[in-house]
Amino acid sequence: MATQLKDTRQTQSLPQGSVSWPLPPRVRPDLPNHDGKYDRATLEAYLASAPLEEVDIADPLWWETDTNHVYFRRLRAEAPVFFTHVNSNRHRGFWNVTRWADVMAVDTNHQVFSSEATLGGITLFDMDPDFIMPMFIAMDPPKHDVQRKAVNPIVSGQNLASYEALIRERTQEVLDGLPRGEAFDWVDRVSIELTSRMLATLFGWPQERRRMLTYWSDVSTADPELPGNPSKEERQAILLGMLQEFTLLWNERVNAEPTNDLVSMLAHNPATRNMPPMEFMGNLVLLIVGGNDTTRNSISGGLYFLNRNPAEYAKLKANHGLVENMVSEIIRYQTPLAHMRRTALQDTVLGGQLIHKGDKVVMWYASANRDDSVLDRPDEFIIDRPRARQHMSFGFGIHRCVGNRLAELQLKILWEEILKRFDHIEVLEEPERVPSAFVRGYKKMMVRIPA
Amino acid sequence: MIKIIYVEHNGARHAVDVPEGENLMEGAVQNNVPGIDGDCGGNAACATCHCYIPEQWEALTGERTEQEDAMLELADTMKPNSRLACQIKASPALEGLEVHMPATQH
Numbered sequence: 265m266a267t268q269l270k271d272t273r274q275t276q277s278l279p280q281g282s283v284s285w286p287l288p289p290r291v292r293p294d295l296p297n298h299d300g301k302y303d304r305a306t307l308e309a310y311l312a313s314a315p316l317e318e319v320d321i322a323d324p325l326w327w328e329t330d331t332n333h334v335y336f337r338r339l340r341a342e343a344p345v346f347f348t349h350v351n352s353n354r355h356r357g358f359w360n361v362t363r364w365a366d367v368m369a370v371d372t373n374h375q376v377f378s379s380e381a382t383l384g385g386i387t388l389f390d391m392d393p394d395f396i397m398p399m400f401i402a403m404d405p406p407k408h409d410v411q412r413k414a415v416n417p418i419v420s421g422q423n424l425a426s427y428e429a430l431i432r433e434r435t436q437e438v439l440d441g442l443p444r445g446e447a448f449d450w451v452d453r454v455s456i457e458l459t460s461r462m463l464a465t466l467f468g469w470p471q472e473r474r475r476m477l478t479y480w481s482d483v484s485t486a487d488p489e490l491p492g493n494p495s496k497e498e499r500q501a502i503l504l505g506m507l508q509e510f511t512l513l514w515n516e517r518v519n520a521e522p523t524n525d526l527v528s529m530l531a532h533n534p535a536t537r538n539m540p541p542m543e544f545m546g547n548l549v550l551l552i553v554g555g556n557d558t559t560r561n562s563i564s565g566g567l568y569f570l571n572r573n574p575a576e577y578a579k580l581k582a583n584h585g586l587v588e589n590m591v592s593e594i595i596r597y598q599t600p601l602a603h604m605r606r607t608a609l610q611d612t613v614l615g616g617q618l619i620h621k622g623d624k625v626v627m628w629y630a631s632a633n634r635d636d637s638v639l640d641r642p643d644e645f646i647i648d649r650p651r652a653r654q655h656m657s658f659g660f661g662i663h664r665c666v667g668n669r670l671a672e673l674q675l676k677i678l679w680e681e682i683l684k685r686f687d688h689i690e691v692l693e694e695p696e697r698v699p700s701a702f703v704r705g706y707k708k709m710m711v712r713i714p715a
Numbered sequence: 716m717i718k719i720i721y722v723e724h725n726g727a728r729h730a731v732d733v734p735e736g737e738n739l740m741e742g743a744v745q746n747n748v749p750g751i752d753g754d755c756g757g758n759a760a761c762a763t764c765h766c767y768i769p770e771q772w773e774a775l776t777g778e779r780t781e782q783e784d785a786m787l788e789l790a791d792t793m794k795p796n797s798r799l800a801c802q803i804k805a806s807p808a809l810e811g812l813e814v815h816m817p818a819t820q821h
């Protein structure tokens with residue numbers, strides 16, 4: 265162990281600011297492909313045998329094709345805390361933390377592992393230094409605590425009970441409007457539709473413009489390098505436009521009686537009422553992405569998993585009482601946010617590896633959720649899994665997802681209402697996945713409900 | 716075995732035998748006591764085993780740890796006698812302890 269700790273000069277993140285825009289081209293293994301389209305089996309075979317240090321798991325390729333599990337299984341077994349050098353001229357290099365216990369150790373040690381935006385924040389790729397958006401998920405205590413508490417009441421148990429009837433009514437309306445006997449996109453018609461309606465309610469935002477919230481959420485997390493996505497400059501302009509619209513709402517609400525929506529809550533809480541504009545924008549982005557991408561992708565994922573596992577679908581149809589347990593299993597199996605990242609504030613040892621002050625430490629929730637030292641048969645989707653609530657998808661420690669109960673409620677109601685209506689919903693083809701090592705989700709999933 | 720009485724917010728009581736040395740979150744989860752989830756598995760890393768300890772038992776159940784404090788601070792329903800059940804171990808001194816639960820866990 266001692267020798268392992270000594271020779272670490274090669275395993276250190278490049279300093280902040282050492283990566284400049286535009287990013288240099290990405291190094292990728294030379295694998296057979298057709299116009300950039302890779303065969304899944306080829307990629308899995310490569311990840312199963314390539315030298316560990318040759319793989320950059322931050323490459324969207326491994327996420328768009330859902331092949332990353334092959335690599336994480338090897339890391340958990342062979343090198344559970346492992347430094348990625350390849351492409352460090354793009355991401356500065358980072359530690360992969362892949363086992364349940366090590367992820368838990370990092371997530372619960374905010375004294376050593378910082379979330380601070382100006383150190384790069386909470387995602388593998390640093391927050392754009394020209395466009396720092398402070399938000400409470402990317403803050404350390406004590407400021408984190410007071411800002412989080414300002415919004416906490418809207419997703420607390422008491423308040424959720426008041427939403428239940430509304431969520432059910434909307435879910436019924438959306439499901440009743442679905443076509444029978446013809447193919448349609450589940451992501452658009454159900455996943456996005458339901459989450460955008462909920463989000464509009466939480467913000468007190470006009471329902472008829474709810475898809476703007478989806479749009480801003482997508483822009484916030486979109487990779488500016490990918491063709492078709494807004495460039496870095498366009499992204500900044502779009503988000504500033506969002507800020508402008510929300511500032512109008514803020515101005516209306518700050519001098520009015522407090523109402524039960526996020527904008528009013530931020531405007532009236534002493535901890536947040538004097539936020540600078542970029543911080544208001546940051547917290548908006550956090551709450552929009554947090555309430556949108558995650559639940560959306562668990563809504564899509566659940567249906568996909570049931571189709572891939574017909575015996576589980578049959579089990580559910582035979583026993584609707586399994587819905588609540590299944591919801592937790594869906595959230596584990598989907599892991600809608602594949603990772604959270606921290607920055608080490610001091611030298612420290614993790615899993616036998618010396619982490620240097622300033623290093624990026626990436627907690628792979630997607631990997632910890634498949635750790636067989638904690639979970640029985642983790643690669644299987646089992647809707648009646650014992651203690652299904654014990655998963656990593658919400659994170660642990662002080663940054664644990666604030667909206668987890670709302671997400672669970674939305675999914676539970678959705679599946680209860682689906683089972684009341686439809687005997688079966690068929691996924692027609694492999695869904696299109698989001699090419700991101702952060703947001704683990706679906707762009708499109710064609711389905712059909714038998715006529 | 717130590718007798719622990721879990722009291723739901725609505726007053727429903729669940730008397731359960733918890734093995735000595737086992738924490739009170741496990742004691743509830745293993746016996747299907749509703750209202751205690753224990754999502755993090757006993758690491759004081761969430762607040763889903765939040766409970767209130769009646770005054771006469773506080774000296775015996777001990778003080779909140781720093782980590783417990785950090786998690787409970789973020790729960791809306793924290794009171795001075797709030798604890799995470801996973802951080803309290805069943806011992807003979809706790810025979811007959813009443814553990815009260817909030818209306819909801821977060």
